[in-house]
Amino acid sequence: MDRSFDNLDSAKRDRIINSALHEFSVNSYEKASTNTIVKNADISKGALFHYFSSKKELYAYLKSLVFKTMVEELEEKIDWNQTDLFERIKEAGIVKFQVSERYPDMIGFSMQAFAHLTTDEIKKQSMAYMNDLYMRIYQYNIDYSKFKDGIDIAKVITIVEGTIEKIARTIQQNVTVYKQELDTNAVIDEINAYMELFKNIFYKQSDRKRG
Amino acid sequence: MDRSFDNLDSAKRDRIINSALHEFSVNSYEKASTNTIVKNADISKGALFHYFSSKKELYAYLKSLVFKTMVEELEEKIDWNQTDLFERIKEAGIVKFQVSERYPDMIGFSMQAFAHLTTDEIKKQSMAYMNDLYMRIYQYNIDYSKFKDGIDIAKVITIVEGTIEKIARTIQQNVTVYKQELDTNAVIDEINAYMELFKNIFYKQSDRKRG
DNA sequence: TTTATATTGACCGGATCGGTCAATATATGG
C-alpha cells in the first residue's frame, strides 16, 4: 500500500475503506468490483490504484486492518478485571457494536473473508486463533463459582453468544429493511436486559445481584 | 418453466436445483452465473435454457420451491398437538435440518433471496409472513403456564432461536472447514440436550419433567 | 426406418473486468 493512503484525511480514507469492506462483504473476492468500490467511495479509478497497487493488495490491507482493529479494540476497551461472565460478554458485544458504527461492514467482511480462505490449513489456523481470543474473553479472571451447580458452562456460552448474535442480526435487519435509525443506547439497554435475565436463571440465588 | 423439467429423474433434477441454489446463495442474483450452475450440475447450457426460459424464471422457480417446501414440511411434520414449547421448537429445528439434507443451500438461498428483494414493500410483506409462520410455531397449542413467573417469553424465544441457529452455524462450519461428516443423530442429541437445559432453567420446578 | 424429443456446446453481441497512463488539477517552494 502506498503511504499516501495513510495521509488522506480520515473521512475520505474511511469512505474508501467502508466502500471496499461493503463490496467484499456482499461479493466473493473474485466478483467484487473495483469499479463499484470507486463509484461508492466517490473517487476515481486511478486514485484507488494509486493508493493500492492491485485489488489483491487492497484486500490484504482490509484483512489486516479488520484483524488489527478488532484485536486492539477488544484488548483496550474490555475491563479485564471484570469477574462477571455476563458483564464481560456484554462489554465484548458493545465493543463490536461500536466498531461497526465506524466500519459498518467489518463483521460482514470478516465472515466473507473467512468463508473464502483458500487452503484448509489457513482456515484451521484462523479458527484456532479466534478460539484463543474468545477463550480469553470467556475465561480470563472470570468467576465461575457463581453458577448453579451442574450447569454446563460450555452450553451457557453457546447460548449467550447465539443470543447476542441473534440480537445483532435483528438490529441489522431493522436498519436495512425498515430503515430504522440505529439507537446505540437502546441496543445497550437491550443487551443489558438479556444479561440480567441470564444472571437470574444461571446464577445461584445469592449471586444474582453481585454480578 | 418447461414441464420437461418435472419429468426429469429426481436425482438429476435435485442436482440442478442444488447447483442453482448454491450459486444463488453465494452470489447476488446478477452475479450468479448460469455457466457455473450448468458446470456444477453437469448438464449443458442448452439443457438449462430448455428447462427454464431464462435466468429470471429459474430464480422464480427456486423461490417458490423453497417457500413451498419449507411451509409444507413444517405443516406436515410438526406435531401440532404438542404443547411443550421446547419440544415444538426442537421439531421445527429438526424439520429444517432434514430439509437441508436434501437441499443443503435452501436456507442460505432464502437469506440471500430475502436480502436482495428489490422494493421495501415486498421485504416488509415477506417479513410479515415469516413472523406469522413463526408465531404459529411458537403459539399454537403451546402451554405457557409451565414457565416460572415473571419470565419474559419473547426473550426466551429470542434466546432459543439464537441458540439453535448458532448450533446450526457451528455444524455447518465443522462440515465445510473441518470436513467432518454430518451425524444426524448427534445433531438431534445436541439439540435435545439444549432443550432439556432450557426446561430446567425456565420451567417451574414441578413442570420440568412433564414437558 | 422414420419421426419426435432431449441434449449438446460452439458461438453471439454486449457488458464488465483489473489495470494503465497521458492529461489535468492542485499544492508547494522560491
Next chain:
DNA sequence: CCATATATTGACCGATCCGGTCAATATAAA
C-alpha cells in the same frame, strides 16, 4: 508570479465472462 512536484482524473486497453441462441447430434418412441 512562475516552476516544479504531487494528487487525481476518466477514457481506454485486451481479456474474460455474461445470458441466451441454434444448428447439429444423440436418444427414444412409433
